[in-house]
Amino acid sequence: MAEDKTPGTRPAPPATAVRLTALTKDFGTVRAVDHAELAIQEGEFFSLLGPSGSGKSTLLRLIAGFERPTSGRVELAGRDVTALPPHRRDVHTVFQDYALFPHMTVEQNVGYALRVAGVRKDERRARAREALATVRLEDYGARRPAQLSGGQRQRVALARALVDRPGLLLLDEPLGALDLKLRQEMQTELKQIQRTTGITFLLVTHDQEEALTMSDRLAVLDGGRIAQTGPPQEIYDRPATAFVAGFVGVTNLVRGAAAQRLTGRPGTYSIRPERIRITPLDEWDRAGTGSPGERSVTGRITDIAHAGPHTRFRVRLDEGGDRLTVLRLNTSGSALPARADTPVRLAWDADDAYPVPS
Amino acid sequence: MPAGTSRTGARLRLAALLTPPLLWLGLAYLGSLAVLLLSAFWTTDSFTSDVVHIWNTDNFRTLLTDPVYRTITLRTLGVAVAVTLIDALLALPMAFFMARVASGRWRRALFVAVLMPLWAGYLVKAYAWRVMLGEHGLVNAVLAPLGLTGPGYGLPAAVLVLAYLWLPYMILPVFAALERLPTPHLEASADLGAGAWRTLRLVVLPAVRPALLAGSVFTFSLSLGDYLTVQIVGGRTQLLGNVIASQVTLDLPLAAALSAVPVVLVVCYLAAVRRAGALDSL
Structure with missing residues (x-):
């Protein structure tokens, strides 16, 4: 030494x-x-x-x-x-x-x-x-x-x-x-x-x-x-x-036909739950369309779990029936008026669907 | 059933369970020891060789003043210490190999090899050694090409055979202690810079010390009390055991007084071991 x-x-x-x-x-x-x-x-x-x-x-x-x-x-x-x-x-x-x-x-x-x-x-x-x-x-x-x-x-x-x-x-x-x-x-x-x-x-x-x-x-x-x-x-x-995408943090791994539907491209993608914005469908329609470069799909809430600082939603997509997890931070005045079975629209930036080799 | 009745029943069952062994311990075991000690205070008529029931302490005075008995006591003590040390030195590497190195089949084979001599009769083993230590025996035959001769019959042979006889009593507790020693302790010692010897001295030995002391209680006390081995391979060596045995027929009260010596020594040894903390887990 x-x-x-x-x-x-x-x-x-x-x-x-x-x-x-x-x-x-x-x-x-x-x-x-x-x-x-x-x-x-x-x-x-x-x-x-x-x-x-x-x-x-x-x-x-x-x-x-x-x-x-x-x-x-x-x-x-x-x-x-x-x-x-x-x-x-x-x-x-x-x-x-x-x-x-x-x-x-x-x-x-x-x-x-x-x-x-x-x-x-x-x-x-x-x-x-x-x-x-x-x-x-x-x-x-x-x-x-x-x-x-x-x-x-x-x-x-x-x-x-x-x-x-x-x-x-x-x-x-x-x-x-x-x-x-x-x-x-x-x-x-x-x-x-x-x-x-x-x-x-x-x-x-x-x-x-x-x-x-x-x-x-x-x-x-x-x-x-x-x-x-x-x-x-x-x-x-x-x-x-x-494997890394799934083991480090929680993620939505989409592959095959689901990837094609959600990203418009083939392959496997990781979309982090906190990168997905969840909006009740009626509210979304009032606000007009989303921004450019944004992808969105409709679905219905199947599960809501309140975890203190954030809320975790499970959403079943109307098209294809895939399930996505969405994480939403409970900042003040942002309570989502949503129950199970509420129709919602999920939106994310195209960049947030990160391609991973499968 | 009311609680009181059930408690009485439990007490009765406990009493029924414990009475026979306690009677055995109290009467047969401790009782005979008491009679032995008592008879040490009697005396023998030197003319008729009859035991005379007169209370006196002559026997103990003889023991303390006659240099022959002091020499024999010291010699016996030396044999017990030597046997204990030899067994400890042999048991440590053997038990270490069995507990930490050997894989399944080797371990089982060694375990049987250690235990099997315990199933054989004591006399058979002692006489087997007598044959081996004889002038034309195996020991001399093996040593002859090296230009050496065996110890023959005598004090070294007695120590050798006693060490052989009591070795399993040392290996087994040491083996158990080494097997319980957690591997991470050895790894931590190496990790902190200690080589094999340091780890042995600073981590392994302290962990097996109680087991070594427990094993030594056996090797020490069994060696103190033994009288057959020294008769069979000891030549003309006199140890407490065979002196007592030869005095039993000649002078029973003196033999009884003599037999108090190993008892006192063993009690002293147990007290020392207890102070060292080896009996805490008993």
């Missing part, structure tokens, strides 16, 4: 923290990771997003060194580490179940990496306390992991992984076991800790909202392959595949 670890003095041009080249991992006949190509910049908050079984955890374990790839290469900070065991890699992991050592105190847990590295005891304690302070647990050093709540254990695991400022921090579904409120708090806190420390974070999650809100960039995994890599907005607005 020869690189400089003082905050604020990282090299100006963003170096590559992680580079995966044609990385493949087979378990027997099952291919868990299939020719993954990935480059993560230093200081980035990067997420691997995918459903269970998509290979995201295996990818993480390959980077940490717990698994050896079947073929391909793992580089960390420009160095080929494919053949190195976990303890020779400048990487720490926050495990899903935290994996705190039960026979050690919180402070001993946090100081473990320093102890193994041969740091003197007093310095070890001081730095462990410092790391505990970053996760706001400075008074818990003498406790045992069993005496902590789930959220506190989570923070201890984070402090333990940050204590010697690794080049890369891997987080394996770290918030999965927490309840919603605590999870949202920790999301904010994780993001803040990442910003202040400048350490590259690689988060594995199946929660698309978590990945979208926290990451600088993310990769979406589908059946062991990386389906798309990019910033959240790009992934959301311009999904590379139908």
Whole structure:
């Protein structure tokens, strides 16, 4: 670990923290990771997003060194580490179940990496306390992991992984076991800790909202392959595949005859529910025709779900009988006088029907 | 049915369930121990070899003052400690391989290999070792090409055979503890920079320490009390067990006093182990 670890003095041009080249991992006949190509910049908050079984955890374990790839290469900070065991890699992991050592105190847990590295005891304690302070647990050093709540254990695991400022921090579904409120708090806190420390974070999650809100960039995994890599907005607005469109956020995927009817073109299209405007038919007719470049169809509401800030409508189209989901923000004075079976007109800009390869 | 009646019924059933084992424990087990201790305070008529029921502490005075008994006690203690250490050193890698490395079929095969000697008779195993340790036995035959000879009969042979006999009692609890050790703990240790030895010392050993201590209770106390192995392979070695056995017919009260020594040692050991926290999960 020869690189400089003082905050604020990282090299100006963003170096590559992680580079995966044609990385493949087979378990027997099952291919868990299939020719993954990935480059993560230093200081980035990067997420691997995918459903269970998509290979995201295996990818993480390959980077940490717990698994050896079947073929391909793992580089960390420009160095080929494919053949190195976990303890020779400048990487720490926050495990899903935290994996705190039960026979050690919180402070001993946090100081473990320093102890193994041969740091003197007093310095070890001081730095462990410092790391505990970053996760706001400075008074818990003498406790045992069993005496902590789930959220506190989570923070201890984070402090333990940050204590010697690794080049890369891997987080394996770290918030999965927490309840919603605590999870949202920790999301904010994780993001803040990442910003202040400048350490590259690689988060594995199946929660698309978590990945979208926290990451600088993310990769979406589908059946062991990386389906798309990019910033959240790009992934959301311009999904590379139908799978990405469906997995990241909610969307209306239209294909075949329905695509022809709704867009006038063949192929597969993703139309996000919030991009569709819904207007009761009588109101629409009073207002006259829509604007140029706009497409519209008529239908009837089949379902209304009020979800606090927004309302979700299901609409069955008159022509073809397809169903579309429409999301409408409940801004003030905008209540839609609509019940089930109200005839409505749906309209969207032609550009909002985004073509995805199927 | 009213609640009171049902509670009485439950009490009756509980009493019926517990009375036989408690009677057995109280009368047959603890009772015989009490009689043993009591007889240690009697004495033997040196002329007729009859037990004389006169209350005195001569036997214990003999034990404490006669250097022969002190030597034998220390030797027995040394054997028990040596057997325990050897078993711990053998059980750790063996149990680790069984619990964390071996796959299904290997694990089952090893499990049977560890357990099978427990199903064989004690005497059979001790005599098998006697044959193997003999002048023309297997041990010498194997060591001869290396220019070595086996230990023959004597104290080392007794330690060797005792270590063999009690090894399963050490492997089984250690195996169970290692199997319960969560894999992420090992991974976390490696992830934080620890190599295999550090992980063993800082994470694995603390996790199996209670199991090692529990296993050592068996190896230690069984070694203290054993008298047949040392008779069969120990040559002329004298340990507490075989001294007691030979005194039983000559001087029963002295034998009873002698047998209090391993009991006291085991109680002390249990107290030490308890302080170390190994019995918390019992």
